[in-house]
Structures are given as structure tokens and as C-alpha cells.
Amino acid sequence: MEKSKVVFTDIETTSLHFMNGVIRLIAFAEGNSEVVTQTVVDDELREILKNKDILKVFHNAKFDVEFFIHNGYEVNNYSCTLVMAQVLGEKELSLKALTNKYLGIEMNKSMQDSKNWSDDKLTQEHIDYAINDVTNTRLLYYRLLDELAKRNLLETYERERRALPSIVMLELNGIKMNFDQWNKVLDYDRELCDEIQRDVRGILGLEELNLNSPKQIVEALYEYGIKLYSTSDDELAKYSDDHEVVKLIRKYRKLKTKIRTYGDKMKTFLCEDGRIRGSWWLIGATSGRMSCSNPPLQAMPSSSKEFFVAEKGNKLICADYSQVELRVLASISRDETLINYFNEGVDLHAGTASLVFNKPMEEVTKEERQVGKSLNFGICYGITAYGIQKNLRKFGIDISLEESERYRVEFLKGYPKIKELQDKLLRANGIMSLGGRYWEGRALSMTQRLNIPIQGSAAEGLKEALALLVCNIKSSWKLVAVVHDEVVIEVGEDDVEEAKDVLKCCMINGMKKIIKNIPVIVDISISNNWCK
DNA sequence: GCCATCACG
DNA sequence: ACGTACGTGATGGCA
Numbered sequence: 219m220e221k222s223k224v225v226f227t228d229i230e231t232t233s234l235h236f237m238n239g240v241i242r243l244i245a246f247a248e249g250n251s252e253v254v255t256q257t258v259v260d261d262e263l264r265e266i267l268k269n270k271d272i273l274k275v276f277h278n279a280k281f282d283v284e285f286f287i288h289n290g291y292e293v294n295n296y297s298c299t300l301v302m303a304q305v306l307g308e309k310e311l312s313l314k315a316l317t318n319k320y321l322g323i324e325m326n327k328s329m330q331d332s333k334n335w336s337d338d339k340l341t342q343e344h345i346d347y348a349i350n351d352v353t354n355t356r357l358l359y360y361r362l363l364d365e366l367a368k369r370n371l372l373e374t375y376e377r378e379r380r381a382l383p384s385i386v387m388l389e390l391n392g393i394k395m396n397f398d399q400w401n402k403v404l405d406y407d408r409e410l411c412d413e414i415q416r417d418v419r420g421i422l423g424l425e426e427l428n429l430n431s432p433k434q435i436v437e438a439l440y441e442y443g444i445k446l447y448s449t450s451d452d453e454l455a456k457y458s459d460d461h462e463v464v465k466l467i468r469k470y471r472k473l474k475t476k477i478r479t480y481g482d483k484m485k486t487f488l489c490e491d492g493r494i495r496g497s498w499w500l501i502g503a504t505s506g507r508m509s510c511s512n513p514p515l516q517a518m519p520s521s522s523k524e525f526f527v528a529e530k531g532n533k534l535i536c537a538d539y540s541q542v543e544l545r546v547l548a549s550i551s552r553d554e555t556l557i558n559y560f561n562e563g564v565d566l567h568a569g570t571a572s573l574v575f576n577k578p579m580e581e582v583t584k585e586e587r588q589v590g591k592s593l594n595f596g597i598c599y600g601i602t603a604y605g606i607q608k609n610l611r612k613f614g615i616d617i618s619l620e621e622s623e624r625y626r627v628e629f630l631k632g633y634p635k636i637k638e639l640q641d642k643l644l645r646a647n648g649i650m651s652l653g654g655r656y657w658e659g660r661a662l663s664m665t666q667r668l669n670i671p672i673q674g675s676a677a678e679g680l681k682e683a684l685a686l687l688v689c690n691i692k693s694s695w696k697l698v699a700v701v702h703d704e705v706v707i708e709v710g711e712d713d714v715e716e717a718k719d720v721l722k723c724c725m726i727n728g729m730k731k732i733i734k735n736i737p738v739i740v741d742i743s744i745s746n747n748w749c750k
Numbered sequence: 751g752c753c754a755t756c757a758c759g
Numbered sequence: 760a761c762g763t764a765c766g767t768g769a770t771g772g773c774a
Contacts, residue, residue: 430771432754447760450755475756479769503766507759514768517758543759543765599764609764669765673759677766702759702766753773759766 224249224273225266226359228351229282230344232336236284236390237489242335245348247356253349257340259291268292275299277313277355280385280500287390297379299355302362304501305375305655317354320361325354374655377678378500380685385498385508387688387697392493393515393526393748394708395484400525404481407473414470421463429470439464452612476519487513494526498700505670506655506677508700516701518748526699526748528708533744535714537721538704539680539729540739541566543598546675549733550652553635560736567591573632574625588613593629597636598672600665601626643667652732653678675732676703683728690720699748706748714744 227246233239244263247253256263266272267286272295276282279298286293300311308316314325329347366372419427422438429435432449439446444457444464451471457464487494494513502509510516518526528534539545544566548556559569564579571590572579582590592609593601603623610617617625630637643649649657649667651674659667684700691697691707695717699706705725709717722740729738743749 428772430755431773433772448754471756475770478771479757483769502768505766507766509767511768514757517756517768519757522757538759596764599766602763604761605764607763665764666766673765704759751774753771755770755772757768 223271224275226253226275226352226356227282228276228348228355229285230335230348231285231332233332234281236281236288237495239285239332241285241289243340243344243348245345245352247352253352255345255348259286259289264291268294270294273297275355275359277316277351277358278311279382280389280498283386284390287386296382297359298382299358299362301378301382301500302359302366302375305371305378306362306365306369307504307657313351313354313358316362317358320365321354321357323354323357325350369656370654371656374653374678377653377681377685381681381688382500383688384684384697384700385500387691388498388510388700389495391696391698391708392489392491392495393698393706394492394529395488395494396525396527396747397485397488397492400481400484400522403525404477407477407481411470411473411477414466414473418463418466418470421466429467430474435467452608455612476522480513480519480522484513500681503673503677504657505673506651506681507673507702508677508680515699523748528746532708532710533714533746534698534706534708534748535718535721535742535744536704536706536749537725537740537742539676539725540741542676542679542703542729542733542738543672544594545733545736545738546652546672546679547598547636547639548736550671550675551633551635551639553633553639556633556636557736563737567594570594570629570632574628576628585615588615589625593625597629598669600663600668602665640668643671651675651678652734653682679729679732680705681728682731683725686724686728687721690724692717718742718744 225246225248229241230243231239231241243255243257244259245253245255267274274293274296276296276298278300279296283293283296303311303316314327317323317325329343366375415429418429419425422442424438427434427438435449436446442463444461446453451468454464454468458468484494487496489495496510496515497512499509545560548560559566567587567590568579568582570593571582571586574590574593575582575586589610592606596606596609603619603626606625607617607619607622644664644667646659648659649662649670651671653675655674657670662670694710695713696708698708705721707717707721722742725740726738
């Protein structure tokens, strides 16, 4: 077989998950050659998959690559038409939808269901279907490559492509969970939750009250003498100090969420090896951030993280960026005050408070520092006076809307280049991240315009870090979690020191490709469980 | 199917 | 009582 630079590949499997499915049919084509099919990975295909000089193209590459790796084949150098489409801003990501939109081809996907592939015999229909998928993946690949080039997004796509193996690692590795201990705590929580429910019903004299119904809570508390505009936690917080029953409702809510969302469901995702495996997406948000579902490992309550552990003989290394979004903001705006703060390593929340309250940093009170902190967070989200006011109430700080607006104005006076940047972003036809992604302005709200370049650029820095990490990680080390500004790996005890250096180095150097001339700081810790 | 709510960054 | 902080995912209630 003649050596060529690119191979288009598609596999058909008996299940959607690599852990419990087998490969039934493999279709592939080298360059412009005819598509061929086979049922097993022969030596020739094994070599093609492994060869770093041959680019393998898949639609939704993580799926095929995970199956291959799970079955013992090495896969290097691959590209993904689904991710390409995402970089182009597409939301409909099926091969069918994309070939239709970009090539005008109407695909018949009636064979797609894995149920059609569990039977023993393969018919000509099966073979034609797989061939058709590869044919269209090839056409789509060149069409999307053109489109990416036309829109100046090749570099952005290449960054995603280099980071893509991290998704494969996350899904293959999973993360070990101490399930016995988890269930013990869960049982205790369930009992406590029932107890609280009994108490609330007792106090309100309503034995049938459904505490999960906001509507019923409003009615019940109205009868009790409390008028609520909503039953959201910050509304309830207003009455929490004066009414025990409101305090109990809040406690019930928190506990119930933990139990039903993160507790009961967890066993569904537990694999035989004691590890939880979620579904990870490289581009999960329009900003470019990753996402994870089933279970949402990026949103595990901090109180539950201790149950995610390292295997015996291993350690977890947890690393996270310090203030990464504000550093991105400093890099985009080039605001001298903010940059100086970072260069001098000062307490940034106190620094902002010193600007807003016009006093030396050492004299900033605890409450003033909290205001500074809220403003710093808020600025990344596209702050409004209303938002500041609402946020500060959570910390027991009650200010008028006028005062809140004054804080906002003082903040922007203290950081004049941020003000300039915001004015520019609000007027712009389109928004650009530091890494070169572009968002059409028309579709964006004012707050999105202010947030997207920050969140998007920080995500790009993390992708650069992951791209470095997948090249430098040892085969025995496991990437187990990525949470926006945090990376967790699991390594053997003997490798801890080396792995710590490699991880830290990748994270700093990756982010530095996006954030220019601002110090990047990574905090790192070693533990038996997932902790910050 | 949408809304309200809440978990994370 | 709302126009009013960014991005996700999951749940139960309710129409």
C-alpha cells in the first residue's frame, strides 16, 4: 500500500460506549483512493493508526479513537470534522447535518443505531453504509478545511486538534471513586433530609407539602406570614435569620440537590474497575470551554470531591491557575495598574478595594475587600450596578443601586484601559479572543460581549496547556479531570515529583502562549483525593 | 418541553 | 419585581 499523508476512517460498533462495545466494521480510504472495508485491524491498519506521519480523519474522532485504543491499538495524529465544525460555530454537528449544509448531500443514517450492528452477519447494506460515511467524511473534511482557511481559523482549529487527545484520555481513564464511603455518607444525608422535611411540614402544619415545588413553598410561606417574590436561595436568605423554617428549607434544598443530582445517579456511571467515566466535550461552550456530562464532573460539589481518589500506590496531582481570567483581562486591556498589581504580586481584591475606596491597601477593611472581590469577578462577566448590588447581598453587604453604580464607575476609573476595552467591545461588530477565535457581534448581549473574550481566551490558554501535556505525559500517568482552570492527573507515587514539574511546566507555558507579558501562576497540590 | 433551582468554574 | 453578571449540566414540577 502506497504511503500517503491522510487516511479517512470510520468504525461501526455494537455499542455507543467503548467499554461495552466491539468494533464490527472498519471502513477507510487513503488519500483519494477507493474506500475499503474490513472487520479486523490487520497489521497494515495497525501501522497506519500508529504512524505519526499519517493523519487520520474521523467524524467525532474521540469515539473511534477510544474504541481503537480500548482494543489495544495505538492511534497517533488524528483530526476531527466534528470539532472543525464547532470551530466554525456550528451547532448541528451530525455528519448528516453537516454534509447537507456544506455539500448539499442528503445522507441516509437509518443504519446508524448500534442495534443494527449487534447481529452476527454483515450485509452489503452494512458495508455500503460504512463506505458512504467515509466518502462523506472525506468530502466534508476538505470543505471544512477550506472554510476554516477562508475565515482565518486554521490556527484556532489546530490548537483544538492538538488538545483533542486530552478528551480521549479523560474518557478512557475515568476517575477512581471510593464508593463504599460515598454510600455511607449518602445514607446519612438521606436520613437528615427526611428529618428536615418532617420538621418543615410540622412547623407549617402541612403534612402533604412538597418541598421541591417552588409554587407550594411560596403559598405555604404566604400563609405563614412571609411574602416571597421567588424561592431562590438569595430571596430566602433575607428571611433566614428571623425564621427557623426558612433556614430549614434552605438546608433541605442544598441537601436534596446533592443527593439526587450527584448522589443517587453516580452509580449509573460506575464502571467495573471502580472508576467513574463521564462524557467530555472539547468545545462544550460557545466560549470554547470544555464541558462534561453524565456525570457533570466539572460541577461536583466541593464536599464530594474527597470521594474521588487515587488508586492504591498512586497520588492525585491537582493544579490550578491563580486568577487566570483577570490575567487574561490584563493581557487584553494592557491596563498598567492591573499589570503592575500582577507583577508586584499584590492581593488583587484588596488592590481593587484600594482604588474604589481611595485608600492605601493596608487600610482596606474585610468588607471593602469583599466589595473589591465582587467587582473583580463581576468585571469578567460584564458587570452592571444591579449585578454588583445583588452579589454583595450574598455576603451581607447591603448597598443602594446608586452606591453600587459609584463602585462600578470608580473601578473603571482605577483601571482606565479596562474602561477603554469595554467601550470598544460594546461598539465592535465582532469579538476576537487572544487566540484568534471570532464571534459575530450581532448575536451577543452586552454582557456576553464583555465576557466572551475573557472566558474564551482563558479556555484557549488551557487548550495550549493540554496540547503540551498530551505530548509530555508518560503512558502510566492518567489525566483524570479538567475544570476550566484546573487539571488533575493520577500518577504512581514514585513519579510524583517529576509529574508535578511536567504538569506545572505545561500549564504555565501553554497559558503563556495566550497571555503575553503577565506572570502566570499555577498552584499545585498532591493528595490521595481530589482537593483544591 | 419549559421553568426554577442549584452544583461548578 | 425586574432589562439588570458569564458559561455549563441535571433535576423535579408543571402546563
